[in-house]
Amino acid sequence: MTDTKTLDCRGLSCPLPVLKTREALAGAAETIVVVVDNEAAAANVTRFAESQGASVSLGRSGGDFTLTIQPGAGAGPGGGAGLVCGPGVKKNLVVYVASEGMGIGDEGLGRTLMAAFLDTMAQWTGELSHVIFVNGGAKLAVKGSPVLDQIRQLEEMGATVLVCGTCLRHFGIQDELAVGSLSNMFAILEVLTSAGRIIRP
Amino acid sequence: MLGELPLVEHPDLLVGRGSSDDAGVIRIRDDLALIQTLDFFTPIVDDPRTFGRIAATNSLSDVYAMGGKPLTAMNIVCFPRKTLPLEVLKEVLLGGLEVINEAGALLVGGHSVEDPELKYGLSVTGTVHPDRVVTNSGARPGDALILTKPLGTGVLATAIKAGLAPPAVEAEAVRWMCTLNRAAAEAMQEEGASACTDITGFGLLGHGLEMASGSGVTLELLASKVPLIQGVKDLAAMGLFPGGSFANRKFCERAVTVDGGADPLLVDLLADAQTSGGLLIAVSAASREALHENLERRGVPHAEIGRVTAESAGRIRVLP
Numbered sequence: 091m092t093d094t095k096t097l098d099c100r101g102l103s104c105p106l107p108v109l110k111t112r113e114a115l116a117g118a119a120e121t122i123v124v125v126v127d128n129e130a131a132a133a134n135v136t137r138f139a140e141s142q143g144a145s146v147s148l149g150r151s152g153g154d155f156t157l158t159i160q161p162g163a164g165a166g167p168g169g170g171a172g173l174v175c176g177p178g179v180k181k182n183l184v185v186y187v188a189s190e191g192m193g194i195g196d197e198g199l200g201r202t203l204m205a206a207f208l209d210t211m212a213q214w215t216g217e218l219s220h221v222i223f224v225n226g227g228a229k230l231a232v233k234g235s236p237v238l239d240q241i242r243q244l245e246e247m248g249a250t251v252l253v254c255g256t257c258l259r260h261f262g263i264q265d266e267l268a269v270g271s272l273s274n275m276f277a278i279l280e281v282l283t284s285a286g287r288i289i290r291p
Numbered sequence: 292m293l294g295e296l297p298l299v300e301h302p303d304l305l306v307g308r309g310s311s312d313d314a315g316v317i318r319i320r321d322d323l324a325l326i327q328t329l330d331f332f333t334p335i336v337d338d339p340r341t342f343g344r345i346a347a348t349n350s351l352s353d354v355y356a357m358g359g360k361p362l363t364a365m366n367i368v369c370f371p372r373k374t375l376p377l378e379v380l381k382e383v384l385l386g387g388l389e390v391i392n393e394a395g396a397l398l399v400g401g402h403s404v405e406d407p408e409l410k411y412g413l414s415v416t417g418t419v420h421p422d423r424v425v426t427n428s429g430a431r432p433g434d435a436l437i438l439t440k441p442l443g444t445g446v447l448a449t450a451i452k453a454g455l456a457p458p459a460v461e462a463e464a465v466r467w468m469c470t471l472n473r474a475a476a477e478a479m480q481e482e483g484a485s486a487c488t489d490i491t492g493f494g495l496l497g498h499g500l501e502m503a504s505g506s507g508v509t510l511e512l513l514a515s516k517v518p519l520i521q522g523v524k525d526l527a528a529m530g531l532f533p534g535g536s537f538a539n540r541k542f543c544e545r546a547v548t549v550d551g552g553a554d555p556l557l558v559d560l561l562a563d564a565q566t567s568g569g570l571l572i573a574v575s576a577a578s579r580e581a582l583h584e585n586l587e588r589r590g591v592p593h594a595e596i597g598r599v600t601a602e603s604a605g606r607i608r609v610l611p
Contacts, residue, residue: 104537105453108530130537137556138530219525250522252459271521273459280457 093120099135100127100154107131108138115142115161122159132157182286183217185249187227192291204230207291208240218249220281223270228257232266241269252278305424306357311501313353313489314417316424324421328353330491331367331412335448335566336465339379343386345468346411349491349567351394354417355476356489356570358425361417364391366401369410383411394471423480427498428505430486430573432601436510437582439475439593440467440569442495442560443523449533450526460522467520468567475570475593478585482578485599490568494536495561496543496607498571503546504605506573511608512597514557527560535564543607552611561609573599 097114099107107126114122126132132155136146143162148155191200192207208230211218221244223231230237231253245251251270258264258272282288298309305324306316314328330350334342347364354361366387370380380403391398396415447464450456472489479487486506488498495517503510540562549558574582579595586593602608 104534105449105455105531109453128534129541130532130534133537134530134532136530137528137532141528141530248524250525271459271463273457277457277459 094123095120096123096125098125099131100125102126102131103128104130104134108134111135111138111159115139115144115159118161120161122161124157124159126155126157127153129155131155182219182284184219184281184285184288185211185221186282186288186290187221187223187230188225188290190226190229201236204291205237205240208237208244212240212243212247218244218247219285220250220252221270222252222254222273222278222281223257224254224278225257228254229261229263231269232258232263233268234266235268238268245269252281254278305421306426310426310428310505312426312428312505313356316357316419318421322420324419324424326354326357326359326417326419327415328417329367329412329414331369331410332566333408333410335444336451336461339382340386341465341469343383343388343411344390345465345567346383347387347390347413348469348471350413350415351390351396352472352489352491352567354415355472356425356487357417357419358423358476358480358484358487359417359419361391361394361396361415363397363399363416365399365414366403367410367412367414368401368403369406369408370403371407371409372405374407375409379409383409387411387413390469390471394473425479425484425487426505427486427488427502430502430506430508430510430599431575432508432599433576434485434573434599435576435579435595436512436597436599437572437574437586437593438490438495438517438569438596439472439572439586439591440470440490441518441520441592442490442563442565442568443520443527444468444566444568445494445533445536445564446523446527446531446560447520448566449531453531455526455529455531457522460520460526463522464520472570474589474591475572475586478582478589478591479570479572479574482574482582482585484572484574484578484582486573488571490565490571492535492564492566494539494563494565495571496547497539497562499607500543500546500605502571502573503607506599507604509600509602509604509606509608510597511600511602511610512561513610514553514561515611516594516596517557517561518592518594519560524556524560527556527563532559533564536562539564546605547607547609549609550611553609554611558609569593
């Protein structure tokens with residue numbers, strides 16, 4: 091496949107070149123050439139493409155920048171078996187915590203397991219992008235929770251921690267949030283739909 | 292551009308255009324000086340009341356950055372009467388008034404002109420004791436550098452334009468942009484600071500460089516210690532930097548040394564153009580602990596992000 095799609099983004103200011111590249115790159119297997127006329131757009135488009143697992147080479151002619159974008163393996167329908175590895179791969183692992191404990195059976199055991207899970211997760215490397223706490227899980231992110239340190243550690247590793255605001259209000263603990271940021275269904279759905287893999291302890 | 296205009300000098304002019312400071316300061320009595328500043332800009336959020344709050348918070352900030360207290364404020368308005376209902380303007384002005392009231396200042400008037408694009412801000416007059424003016428030129432080697440708000444509003448504004456800002460991230464950024472630097476300034480005045488500037492359009496690197504040049508020192512910044520608005524790093528990784536932040540990065544390049552190992556994404560975020568950012572305070576080793584405690588007591592989130600060194604004048608060194 092040697093198809094090439096060219097996007098002329100000259101005259102457009104940020105964030106438009108990124109948005110147009112995003113549109114073109116979605117599900118694309120062919121090479122995409124993006125032409126921009128300012129360095130800011132060139133840097134932003136490069137960053138965006140690389141965040142999507144694509145490789146980018148840059149050429150210059152006059153005041154124009156030509157970015158040749160090769161979608162990464164797994165980014166398009168013709169791009170392999172969907173296996174992604176190596177540096178530059180998008181962080182796309184999401185942990186979705188929907189209860190205070192882990193598993194069904196014994197409540198006390200469930201809590202112990204959840205603490206052990208978060209503890210182990212915090213020693214995981216790399217690709218965790220978000221941790222989401224909903225329903226009973228939201229109680230883990232408030233003052234007095236025994237796993238605050240573990241969640242903070244996940245945050246320090248670069249994961250974004252989202253806690254369901256409706257859930258906190260339901261339990262009357264909306265002012266007790268101790269880690270992460272308040273979130274809503276829209277944001278949570280956005281994260282879940284764009285996740286590569288979702289783990290639900 | 293102002294550099295091309297002749298400088299005005301006067302024995303009572305304590306801070307004028309000669310320094311790249313946040314506001315002008317003139318002594319009117321031995322124990323009283325006036326601070327004058329103005330700022331206005333185009334909307335960065337859709338909600339008019341929120342925009343009014345952000346713009347007013349941003350305008351008042353220059354007075355706080357000089358260690359002063361705002362006294363009076365006047366509205367500056369550019370409004371497209373033909374395309375926007377007057378109700379929008381009312382909301383913007385109400386938002387601004389809420390913040391002026393919160394700051395304990397008085398709204399005493401204003402001026403509006405018709406313009407194709409909505410713009411809003413304030414002209415603010417504040418007061419300070421002439422001996423207590425905090426400029427950006429007093430940082431000394433050995434000082435600690437403290438920042439009172441996280442960075443990332445430039446990236447966030449671009450993400451909002453792109454329709455890619457998660458509502459939770461936007462809400463957090465708005466909360467920061469609507470937070471007055473009042474408590475931070477009061478803490479700084481109580482404990483004594485060597486230098487201060489607020490972080491706005493030139494980003495931490497740009498305003499930091501102004502402090503470094505004005506003080507004849509090097510600022511050493513620890514990239515990983517600089518607080519970021521939650522979620523902004525993900526947006527930055529998607530290439531959502533505004534043109535202004537990129538221009539900041541280019542402009543600062545010659546005077547900034549980045550040590551290997553510093554995350555390039557973080558370094559770019561240090562140049563992110565901020566709206567209504569926090570205060571960057573240089574504080575002596577002797578007062579550092581007291582300032583931390585004072586800020587803590589007032590509930591002002593803050594982080595120590597580096598230190599001042601004598602390495603060379605007018606430079607920034609970024610460490611991992």
